[in-house]
Amino acid sequence: MKDQFGNDVNRPVGSRFWKRPITNRRMFFRHAASAVGGYMLLPSLQQKAKAQAAMMPVGTAKNVIFILMTGAPSHVDTFDLKVGPWTPSFMAPNTFNGLAFPQGLMPNLANTIGDLALVRSVRAHATAHSLAQSWVQMGRNPIQGLNTIAPHIGSVVSLELGDPNATLPPFISLNAASGPGNGFLPPTDAPFYVSPGGTGLPNTTAADGQAAYNRRYGLMTQLDSDMINNQPLGDGPAELEVFREKANAMMYNPAISTIFTFDQPTKNTYGNNSFGNACITARNLLRANNGARFIQISFGSWDHHGNIYAPNTNLQLMAKEFDAGVAALIQDMKNDGTFANTMIVAFGEFGRTVGALNQNAGRDHLVQQSALFTGAQIQGGRAIGVTNANGDDVTDPGWSQERYIWPEDIEATIYSALGIDWTKVIHGPELGIGFFYVPQLDPVQYFPVNELWGS
């Protein structure tokens, strides 16, 4: 039987047990951009009850480090290792209590495998870089309705957890200069972009010296304060001077210098490269405990369409840097006491083709992918989800929803870890029907991967 859109509603979808027949209402929202009252037709009561029963956020994380592996790393060479005739010797594949991991490629992380949870049933919605990168950072389709300038997950975290009195902005983005930002949230939730080199934060010292700076800033505020304040718009509108005040608070601030200044030995420990420097900065931001709650590190490119296994470059080089930086970060965070309350998630925007290499000795785009989770009391040393022999599809999703894990589910996981109600919808005349923290009008009901904590 076909519904009004010509879709066959009675045909069971696929043969795998977790793909239940989809109802007529789900067909209607198959193209989920409906902005008209669709939320009234939420999923079936059974689904909804199931979701509500486990709606409690996990709340073990105070902060999140979000490592975006831009260009999309090959999952079967990293977090979902598949060995075959193509596997180069430097991978040195090994298993740790049944968990396959390329010990040669990432030896330091192999040493700390007990902390790492490898989620292998993740899927991307599309395999185009720009679209998918936006997708994973916004936690929703970037091109639907309200979503076209939806905020970055980090901006939502900033909105929820940001402390306006802290020195640092809540959302810090390392080694990027642009991308999804605060969208329609206030500019105070925008990412603060820094590419740290270890010599302090740019533009926080004045070339003419601190005395001159203080003198000038004082003069400027004096000139302003003599003016008669007229507020014809009444109270309430955003204070645009807050940005100037925030910038001023960072000037000559030893706490800021401490975060962004580090020495060569430290850099060497972390790999002595820009990714390592960002990891050091993340560690320092957490130590400072002065406002930063969501720290993104962009690290790429992993887009190895050709010569993926060329020695000391491409995959091997990227993985070496990733391994050094993340392992050192985990170690230091444990010593600092910030590991137990910080969730680290690392993944790319999609995965790569499996099995034998392509004609350019590389791997191309694929929707199947993996993600690495650690910290925040996540149970490590195991995988969630099982893929088939070559790694291009899932045989056991390994979690409560019994389906692929989508970027929206990872988004829900992040909110849940931070104690944020991922089902929240915020309203306002400028938000149309409302902004869903995690989309709720798609055919699939998104959910946090609580199995990370063992449930």
Next chain:
Amino acid sequence: MTGTTRLLLTLTALTGFGLQGQDLTAVSGANCTFKQNPAKFQGQTQRAIKAIGAQLSALDKSRNTMKISSLSVLDPATVPHANFIDDQIFPAMSAAGVQSAPISGDEEFFRRINLDLTGRIPAPADILTFEADTTPNKRAILIDTLLSSSAFVDKWTMWLGDILENNAAAVAINRNVNGRNAFYQYIYNAVAGNESFKEMAYEVVTATGNNYDSPSAAGFIINGYQPGGPVQDTFDMSLVKTAQAFLGLDHYDCLLCHDGRGHLDALSLWAGQTTRSQAEEMAAFFSRVNRPGYTYPSGTPAATQTADFYYQSYIISDNTTGTYGLPTTYGNRPNRALIGTLTAAPPTYRTGQTPGSAAWRAQFATMMVNDPMFSINFANRLWKAMFNLGQVDTVDTLDPLRLDPNNPPPAPWTFQAFNPALLSQLADTFVRSNYDLRNMLRFIANSSAYQLSSEYPGGTWSDTNSGLFARHYPRRLMGEEVHDAIATATGVWAKYTPRGFNNTVLYGMQMPDTSEPSSNTNNANTFMNYFLRGNRDNIPRATDPTILQSGALMNDTFMNTKFHMTQSPNLQAIAKLTTPAAQVQQLYLTYLGRMPSTAENTAAVAYLSTGTTTTAKNAAMEDLAWSLINKLEFVFSY
């Protein structure tokens, strides 16, 4: 990431939740655009209004409102009408019982019109001359002077370049430096020569030839290319780019993946009724465009190719045959089905017209420039450029079924424009003047509505009145304008050579796209990008304030020596003035385009007077110059 080999979609490799053999991952326009432009949904206008409200409040705090204490809000019925714009604006205010801001004083107007028309702050001597001038129509003369200036050409070339998305590197396709410069030259010539927008649009949509042969309008159609899918994806993208820039109809991007019904019903009356087939039939007009890359005889060494001028250029032409074939089974958009039994989408313009010849692209261009949406689109964009809030905001979400003042949409829909009659008349004026850019801006700038002050003294302002335009709305300056303002105020200029240029340029507004100066001379590129220039591709230009902007205005290497006495000829000249009062006045005029208020004057004069040595006096003046750059109003046009 460049080239077509990178984006290999592997949808055919997907298994899984197939509904009619199609994976759920491909639904809803997966990958139907690389754009992130805010568009098409109810809250956008509200957000624009809210942002303006915040800026008004902050500016009011930052400026001295006592300067115009002799003025106060007016009864709109008393405001003189300069032209048809006022005939619409002020009666609407009266009807709503909302008072009008006073007409701006000369000082406020002079700085604003200079920035808005030319992107440059005025010189102190010119400000004083204008204020002292008693010619009754001095504002009209000033407007004409600015409209015929070369600075005007720079600014509106940048404006048009943003709309046409001219850049050297984009996600889907690269024009490279040669292509970008050739397109820039075309746009520059069109603005400089006051070419009719009807002619320009026709040329741009139908351009042929090698896109590196300067000047070349073919730079636009280049952008329609869509890798990673069948050729129909390119037909679609060509329509999307064209409809967005020239018709203000962004919804085609959605409609080329799915019907409007069930998706766009609450966003657009027109789009909600338009089907995917209809959108494909519009896109079909682009199915005869031939766009091969420039090739070399086989055996040509790679080094020879890359060194050749035409390397990676495209040669655009039109075939006399070719169709928008159906069905399609892979690519960036969901599978396309037959239209009934048709195996190709017949080119049909949205008004029902079909092509009268085999030259489909030219036929489309003719229909497009005669489409009422063409003139409405540009009328609205020009209104927004000057009034800082569109009659329809955002400007590329026009709904053709809600714009005609003589045809109200059915309830619960309302008119889309704040003042439908006005928008209609603006569009008519544009048509009757032969789509003349300067003529439209002349009407707008001469209206009393445009010349209202941004202050609202003695009145109570409410955001809900935003659509009445009862006061002028401020805008944050573009990164290029901030750069140019600092250079102008300090008198310290760096010379930049944009890639591929034979000459140097001084102004940020003279850059051919927002990636220049790519050498980052003087940290100018980094500095301007703090102000969110965007990349004319997937990152649109934005006007948000950020902490980094504030930090840059205080410390960045771009400006941190420009205001030094040893560097700045302007400051040296001011230092030679005989009294601190004269120096303060000149500083304020130079940096902020206005006289200091009484209170500002007292504080600043006292500050300049404390030093006794030349060194101390110079330092004090430098401090004051720095402070003025960092006053909030410096980065605003109000």
